[in-house]
Amino acid sequence: MNRSGKRKRRKERGDEAADDDASPSSASFDRHVFPVLLAAAQTTSQNRNSCSPAALAARLLRRVLSRPRQMLSPLPDSLVALLPRLLSTSCSSVAALSCEVLGAAALRSMEAGEVLASDSCIASGLARALGSRSQRVTEAACNSIMDLSASSVGRERLAGSPVLPRILYVFSQVESIREFVDSRTTKYPKRDTEANKIFYLITDTVVLLVNSCKLDKLQSIQKELVRTALSLLHKVWKKVQLLRSSADCNNGKNQLQSREYEICKAIFRLSIDLASPTCLEPDVVRESIFGQTESSFENFVLAYWERSPNLYRRKQNTRNDDPVFAALHSAFNLGAAPDAIIESFMEGLVSCPAIASDELDINSFLQEVHDSLGDAIMYRQDIRVLRTQDLSDQTSRGCVMEEHFFDDGTVFLDEDTFTKKCKHSFKNGYSIALRGMEFRFAKVAAIASALADLFGQPSVGANIYFSPARSQGLARHYDDHCVLVWQLLGCKKWMIWPNPKPLLPRLYEPFDPLDGTLEDNSGRVEVLHEGDMMYIPRGYVHEAHTDVGEPQINAHGGYSLHLTLAIEVEPPFEWEGFAHIALHCWVEKQKLGGSQFDKSSAKKETSLFAIVLHVAIRLLSSNDPIFRKACMVAAKLPSPSACATAHLKALRSSQRSTFDEIIRNIEKNCSFKEALESIKLAVQEKNDEHFQWMSWLRHLPQEGDADLRIDFCNILEALEELVEAFSSDPEQALVGFTGFKSRFCRCVVYEYEDACGSFETLLQMYRTTRNQYMRGMLALHGAHVS
Structure with missing residues (x-):
């Protein structure tokens, strides 16, 4: 009687009996649970009837999740084989619960998580789940990805799967992300709405996977998708910076969990294979700098390169027709007043940390800088604000001490305050020298890259110097690299002395002090007008100031702005x-x-x-x-x-x-x-x-x-x-x-197949890494923001 009663009650329980058998470790899984889940995976119905396959499958999956965690490890092979279909089903409850099962299994065992993350079918199922119209499914899929990414192997496997391009697409389509970055408020949303939560979760997932993806896999993602996601991610980063500086910012648990440097790293890595927004062919740059004839550059190399200075004059009526000069002139708002010019090249600056001269692995650089990527600019490393006084007293001393407006190592966290101080210093006779312009402005980067190609060198650096009237910025000195000085605004008087030493100075080697024997009348004097360019070889002592001795030249109030293009010859x-x-x-x-x-x-x-x-x-x-x-x-x-x-x-x-x-x-x-x-x-x-x-x-x-x-x-x-x-x-x-x-x-x-070929191969390796660094830094400065 009791036995019969038990049998009857078990029969009446119906689907609850299947629930009891739902433990993945149960031997009866394939007999009782698998058929129901398979039926749910096949159905396209959203029928909420409690007896529908989808409803039964949802109950079974909930029972699986309610079991002790040890019951989830390992998942039965038949369930693993079925999960891709369950993740892709049109029933949002089943798809979301399947994501949760995946995440729970990964949290129970790191080894199991790595196996599941390495399953290409499961990865494809997760990618389809991310594309669901149901916010619940998208959220569950993101959480599952986070759980499967607990190990480096899991992160790398998912990052190299269809999951990454899908999450990038979802990221670019979520409306709450655009609302977040476009809003003018400096406060985090007071209410943790569902839209806010999914925005934070998707962004964190994007950052995690991008930073875990191998570069060759990143390169295979559609470029337009990358550009769209990159633009949004940059805006998210800037908004996070704004919120961080706000007194109202409190780090709630439902806000972004990604740190700023992690977002920066994701921006950097996404951008390193993108074509530069602005591109100039070496021939265009060559013609702009050295002249229109094809032999002009060869003439320069044979007659002047590393031998003697040379001045290139520009005719007033032709300089504006030069596409390279015009590109530079527009990049810095040079038609404006000095304060506006300073603002034009100060806005949005971040520090450009040095990359080792022989570094050929961009990942090693990223590991080296770690949490400092995207930091505020630092004095001397990125910028100098200085003046040299008592110009007439330099002849006997050869070199004087420069007076700096800021202390060494100062970090400028508040951009507005820093810009105001720079404006104030400029009014008091200080020049502003900003380094690494090729990493901050796309138009300068295009010129630098073309020059590097032209000279067959790994890179060309670019600095900008903005000097007030009747002033001198840098003291008398020489450089360990050749420079092309391009006068963009106003005019400047240069004095250049011959190089008395037969040995050219090398990059990264200590400078010999100036001996103080240079006489003013022994140097060459040139006044550079707007559009002119001066070549100065490495080792040649020089100085420049805006007291040009020509009163009739006052179109820009006596101030001057010039760009130096440094052709740095690396030891190899x-x-x-x-x-x-x-x-x-x-x-x-x-x-x-x-x-x-x-x-x-x-x-x-x-x-x-x-x-x-x-x-x-x-x-x-x-x-x-x-x-x-x-x-x-x-x-x-x-x-x-x-x-x-x-x-x-x-x-x-x-x-x-x-x-x-x-x-x-x-x-x-x-x-x-x-x-x-x-x-x-x-x-x-x-x-x-x-x-x-x-x-x-x-x-x-x-x-x-x-x-x-x-x-x-x-x-x-x-x-x-x-x-x-x-x-x-x-x-x-x-x-x-x-x-x-x-x-x-x-x-x-x-011959090419011997020394010349190996030389070019090594040069290309150097150039590849330098270009990756340049694109990454340009992206942090907003070069890819539409």
């Missing part, structure tokens, strides 16, 4: 660098062929001799000026026409002649003993500081056995091995090195 792209690349390429070819190198010992000896010759070349370059000049074998020259062919051939012939001269110098003057002594000293002192310059060689490919490769980032180990190998018989080592050097100098090839 000097002729010394080319010599190292040529040596490396030749050695790699020797390792791969030739019977005399078949033995491992011979290959090892070759590698060690190569290190000694690298060091000897470095020592030679410290005294031979030719090694410090820029190598321009990768310069993007114009297509030769009949009239320009002679100049083009002369330029190419000049590059080849320089290479031949360098090889002769290496064969004649590279000293084995001098190089070995410097290596021994480093090994003895356990200090490889003087060999850190070799670190960029790690970017050149090394073939052959792994144990024969040189770790240029940990060069001390290789130096110790070298000293040990050559100490037993130094005379024999000298003979071997002499033969090695002679073979190199006799056989090295100046």
Whole structure:
């Protein structure tokens, strides 16, 4: 009787019996639960009848979620196989509850979460759930993504799936996001409405996935979708900054959980593969700066480059027809009063942290800057406000101390207050010098990028200098890079002294102090008028001030604004660098062929001799000026026409002649003993500081056995091995090195498939990373905001 009664009651319970069997760990799952869920997945009906498949499935999924968490791990394979269909069903309750089951399983076990996140079918189902018209489903899908992203593996898998483009699309379509960024209030919404909550959740999901996605996956997302999302994300970031500075801001639990630097990182990463908003071909920039004829640039390189200053005058009636000059003139509102000009290049500035000169992985840079990305600008790193007084007293001293308006390291959190102080300083004789203009203004970036292509260098920097009447900003000095000074507004008087030293200064090396022997009458004096450009080679001492001595020139109240374009020659792209690349390429070819190198010992000896010759070349370059000049074998020259062919051939012939001269110098003057002594000293002192310059060689490919490769980032180990190998018989080592050097100098090839090709490949690697950095910083400055 009791047994019969139990049977009867169980029968009457009907679907509740199925609920009891709904535990994913139950052996009866496939018999009782799976058919109901499958039916719900197949139906398109929104029937709310309690007996409909969708209603039964919803009850089953709720019962699954109500079970202890250990019952969710692992999910039955049949349920995992069914989840993609459940996530895509038109029944919002079933789809939302399926998302919750996914999230609960991920929270129960990180391993299970990684498996689920790696399932491409589940990822596609989540992507479809994100596109649901039901806000409940979208919210549940976002929460599920967050739960599945608890581990780095889960985040990376979902970020590389269809989930990311779908959430970007949803982000760009949610109306509450546009309402949030367009509202003028400086207060967070007082009520946590459903619209606010879904906005916060979608934004947090976007930031998380973008920052977890590999760059090659980001590059595959439709560019127009990226631009739209990028524009909105930038506005969200700016609104968050505004709210943060508001006294009313209190960090409630339902507000954005993404930190500002995380939003910045997402903006940066989304933008690094986008084409620049403004693009100028190298030929357009070349014609604007050096002249209309095709031979003008080659003429400049042969006659002036790294040799002597040169002035390019612009005719008053033609400068406005120049597209490059016109682009710059419009970028900074130069037709306005000084206060408005200052506002035009101060608005929305963020700090541009330095990127290592040999950094070729943008992710490493992002990891290095971490939570400082998007910070307010910092004094000296980004901007200087300074003046140099007592102009007439500089002759005897050579250089005077500059007076700065702000203290070193000052961070300007309040943009309006900072701008007001800059305006005040300008009225009191201080010049404003803003660095990194190529990272802040798209039009400047386009010019800098084109110039870098033209000169065959990784990058060109750009600074702007705004000086009041009768003033001098920077004191008398010289630079470690060549500059093109472009006068954009007003006029300025320049004095330039010849470079008395045969060796050009190098980037990143300490400056020699000015000796105070420069006389005013020994320098060249030029007054730059609006549109004029002056080329000043690195190492040439110069100063500039707005007291031009021409009273009739007062169109702009005596103040001046000019842009400097700095052609920075990185160490690998000097002729010394080319010599190292040529040596490396030749050695790699020797390792791969030739019977005399078949033995491992011979290959090892070759590698060690190569290190000694690298060091000897470095020592030679410290005294031979030719090694410090820029190598321009990768310069993007114009297509030769009949009239320009002679100049083009002369330029190419000049590059080849320089290479031949360098090889002769290496064969004649590279000293084995001098190089070995410097290596021994480093090994003895356990200090490889003087060999850190070799670190960029790690970017050149090394073939052959792994144990024969040189770790240029940990060069001390290789130096110790070298000293040990050559100490037993130094005379024999000298003979071997002499033969090695002679073979190199006799056989090295100046051809594309050898040194020239490797040089261009390395240059492209440098340029890729620099361009990624530039695009990222431009995006933080709003370059992609529509």
